[in-house]
Amino acid sequence: MIEQHVQIDEERQRQARRYARIRRRLLLLDLALGGLYLIALLASGASVQLEAALRRVSDHPLWLVGAYVTLVLGVYGLALMPLSFYSSYILPHRFGLSAQTVRGWIADQIKGAAVGGLLGLALIEATYALVRAAPATWWLWAGVGYLVFTVILANLAPILLVPLFFKLTPIADQDLAARLTRLAERAGTHVRGVFTIDLSRRTKAANAALMGLGHTRRIVLGDTLLREFTPDEIETVLAHELGHHVHRDIPLLIVSQSVLMLGGLYLAHRVLTSAATAFGFRGLDDIAAFPLFMLTLGAFSLVTMPLANALSRWRERLADAYALTASGKPLAFASALTRLANQNLAEVDPEPWVVWLLYDHPPLGQRIAAARQAAGGE
Numbered sequence: 001m002i003e004q005h006v007q008i009d010e011e012r013q014r015q016a017r018r019y020a021r022i023r024r025r026l027l028l029l030d031l032a033l034g035g036l037y038l039i040a041l042l043a044s045g046a047s048v049q050l051e052a053a054l055r056r057v058s059d060h061p062l063w064l065v066g067a068y069v070t071l072v073l074g075v076y077g078l079a080l081m082p083l084s085f086y087s088s089y090i091l092p093h094r095f096g097l098s099a100q101t102v103r104g105w106i107a108d109q110i111k112g113a114a115v116g117g118l119l120g121l122a123l124i125e126a127t128y129a130l131v132r133a134a135p136a137t138w139w140l141w142a143g144v145g146y147l148v149f150t151v152i153l154a155n156l157a158p159i160l161l162v163p164l165f166f167k168l169t170p171i172a173d174q175d176l177a178a179r180l181t182r183l184a185e186r187a188g189t190h191v192r193g194v195f196t197i198d199l200s201r202r203t204k205a206a207n208a209a210l211m212g213l214g215h216t217r218r219i220v221l222g223d224t225l226l227r228e229f230t231p232d233e234i235e236t237v238l239a240h241e242l243g244h245h246v247h248r249d250i251p252l253l254i255v256s257q258s259v260l261m262l263g264g265l266y267l268a269h270r271v272l273t274s275a276a277t278a279f280g281f282r283g284l285d286d287i288a289a290f291p292l293f294m295l296t297l298g299a300f301s302l303v304t305m306p307l308a309n310a311l312s313r314w315r316e317r318l319a320d321a322y323a324l325t326a327s328g329k330p331l332a333f334a335s336a337l338t339r340l341a342n343q344n345l346a347e348v349d350p351e352p353w354v355v356w357l358l359y360d361h362p363p364l365g366q367r368i369a370a371a372r373q374a375a376g377g378e
Helices: 010-043 046-057 061-079 081-094 102-133 138-165 174-186 223-228 231-246 249-275 287-327 330-344 352-358 364-374
Strands: 168-170 194-197 208-211 218-222
Touching: 010 046, 010 061, 010 081, 010 287, 010 330, 010 352, 046 061, 046 287, 061 081, 061 102, 061 287, 081 102, 102 138, 138 168, 138 208, 138 249, 174 194, 174 218, 174 231, 174 287, 194 223, 208 231, 218 223, 218 231, 223 231, 223 330, 231 249, 231 287, 231 330, 249 287, 287 330, 287 352, 287 364, 330 364
Parallel strands: 194 218
Antiparallel strands: 168 194, 208 218
């Protein structure tokens, strides 16, 4: 079988390790710059001064929150544009992972800023509205709102958001579509079709997903996956995604993320309550406290990230086990994972501390070994 002859490309692995190190450094730099920016806004008094300047224009809460957040995050985003261009355009091109043009990158940045900015601003406005309406319990209602928003977004993303960036078309291979649809039916889920997504316009990496919830659920295969993987390999990749459905991982992860968000919001409530006087804020609803709010949530996210990633890795292992059982093709799954490592320039055996801190999937080396073991060590 073709799957038995796919091997890890050692030269690609050398590049993968170098690429991963650079990306970790860029992540650290991004976190450090973001933290320093927020601290500078607070320590210099610039945050309070900006809020006072905006209040002279209008003291309407919606204006204050919207204008402040747009200015503060907009300035930061523009200042970090060179770093963003390097990390998301120059670096992937250097390592042969990107097929995107500069024009395409700029268009994606504009669309991403518009969509993310509007959604983010709406969430922030809603959060501060809750602070004004229920200063003692806003964090609880905001946590519930985050859960509802996440569920709605998961349903609408395949219909409203993904098409803004990618083109989804039904796959031409009807035999493969029928095969994957039957696999989904055996997993107890109904899908609205099997689609290909034009990843090749931006990247050379391969991917697949089960997008949406309920009536918006569909199977989505990257065109890079369709070109490079065999039908058996594609079946096992989808079987892994279906394993998340069978084990109800999407609701579990949504709830767990919402619980963590609730914890972060409560911590932010406590910090803002304690620090309001020290920083000269008017109260909990003072938008000048926004940098402190973001610092608190960011610090909480960093501290809890290993826990969230450990939960995710556990569920990914269960999904792998389901893929091996449902497809009955362990060698094809091992081959698919090997192709992903080679094509996506992914480290097979990263250092344990890196896995513990940053990985939401088990290392590919462990997953490939488990698949081969399921095949009897062949």
